[in-house]
Amino acid sequence: MxxxxxxxxxxxxxxxxxxxxxxxxxxxxxxxxxxxxxxxxxxxxxxxxxxxxxxxxxxxxxxxxxxxxxxxxxxxxxSVVPFFGQYFILEPRFNDTVNGLIYPVPDPKYPFLGVHVTRRIDGGLMIGPDAFLSFSREGYKGLGLNVPDSLAVATDPGFWRFAAGNMATAAREIGGVLSIEKFVAEAARYVPALDGAGGRRVTRGIRAQAMNRNGTLxxxxxxxxxxxxxxxxxxxxxxxxxxxxxxxxxxxxxxxx
Ligand SMILES: Cc1cc2nc3c(=O)[nH]c(=O)nc-3n(C[C@H](O)[C@H](O)[C@H](O)COP(=O)(O)OP(=O)(O)OC[C@H]3O[C@@H](n4cnc5c(N)ncnc54)[C@H](O)[C@@H]3O)c2cc1C
Structure with a gap:
């Protein structure tokens, strides 16, 4: 936040x-x-x-x-399954590209909304968040591996049911997690002026996402x-x-x- x-x-x-x-x-x-x-x-x-x-x-x-x-x-x-959400701030020359918030239309096939574009109150332009399984409930930097938190996910039968049904989402999200170019390209699908923008990682949040026993969010x-x-x-x-x-x-x- x-x-x-x-x-x-x-x-x-x-x-x-x-x-x-x-x-x-x-x-x-x-x-x-x-x-x-x-x-x-x-x-x-x-x-x-x-x-x-x-x-x-x-x-x-x-x-x-x-x-x-x-x-x-x-x-x-x-149970709570943690999903991190990373934000990126774009180069200042893109600050005036949009005047407000731009959200994609939610696609019910995917559990999370997808990348949105935010004009911050300090004038900077931020894109994000992505959504990927977090290896820690409260690890806000790097890989943030926490063994008890990871084991809690790995031993939750609901999580494996969720994972089996969401391979397409994971494949879509991992590209943006690993490469800022792919992340920007996702935002440029609906704000074409952002095509090719550079940026750097800023805030990361971790969603406390509740999951039912059957793996539905x-x-x-x-x-x-x-x-x-x-x-x-x-x-x-x-x-x-x-x-x-x-x-x-x-x-x-x-x-x-
Ligand atoms: C990446 C990301 C983007 C988001 N974007 C939006 C958005 O655009 N708009 C929006 O409305 N919402 C957004 N949210 C969701 C929003 O952050 C949550 O809905 C909200 O924070 C939930 O509030 P909460 O008080 O239930 O939990 P939290 O804000 O998580 O607060 C829980 C608090 O309890 C404390 N705590 C935990 N266990 C204990 C304990 N045993 N003893 C004492 N204290 C304890 C924690 O330290 C923490 O301070 C976003 C969340 C993330 C992660």
Missing amino acids: GLPSRGLTEALVADFRRSGGRVRFSTEVKRIGQRNGSNGSTAIVHSSVDSQEYDQVITCAGLQADRLAARSGEDKNP VDDFVIDRAGATMFVRNAPSPGATSALAIAEHLIDTAALT
């Missing part, structure tokens, strides 16, 4: 603090337990720092959503409820754009119970 997301997050943190909220950084939630009393249930959050009891808890653990849910006694599925948001805890288990793009609407939905749901 680019700078606008960061600015939005910082503004939300500032609002939250002004309203008396407390933000705890560098505190890992290990698991969440439930306590059932005569007045209903409460949630006990066991973290790397302490254990605290709350009336309501909402988890939004992104790439760790399935693990946190499983450690809290919930189903491991849908979960397109929609998934929110599970267990006692006083709501687990946001899948919030794929446009999860950032929809963040405030999702928050309203979560608060309404919590208020109903």
Whole structure:
């Protein structure tokens, strides 16, 4: 995600603090337990720092959503399969080629949208993201190999069912992962003025993509409820754009119970 997301997050943190909220950084939630009393249930959050009891808890653990849910006694599925998305910034002489965002029309044959062209707020022209299996849930540089994360994918039967049905996608994406020329050529299919542009790798993101046991990707948001805890288990793009609407939905749901 680019700078606008960061600015939005910082503004939300500032609002939250002004309203008396407390933000705890560098505190890992290990698991969440439930306590059932005569007045209903409460949630006990066991973290790397302490254990605290709350009336309501909402988890939004992104790439760790399935693990946190499983450690809290919930189903491991849908599991999270990480797909990285690399962006490229083009040479400055291409900055004025487009004035806004240009997206390809989604092709339902492919699980991800494909390369789009973004005029950034700093005036630069960015293309991306590609989509390829990540060897780590949180490795943002190089090959980023993480053995437990890779084993989790390799031992997930759903992943192999997905892989078997998506060889064409993998073949399409690997070209762009290995060569910026192929990546630019993909964008030049619908913005021909970009043909031959040079660029360099910039931001890489990793999608927390939920997958069903049968290997199908979960397109929609998934929110599970267990006692006083709501687990946001899948919030794929446009999860950032929809963040405030999702928050309203979560608060309404919590208020109903
Ligand atoms: C390449 C890429 C491009 C995207 N483009 C767009 C776009 O154009 N528009 C759009 O709307 N969306 C886009 N998205 C999707 C968007 O980023 C997600 O929908 C959104 O970030 C989901 O928010 P979240 O809060 O559920 O998870 P996240 O943003 O992943 O946040 C989860 C947080 O929980 C923390 N965490 C995890 N486990 C624990 C734990 N046990 N204890 C404490 N903290 C924990 C993590 O460190 C992280 O800070 C894109 C994503 C990627 C990867």
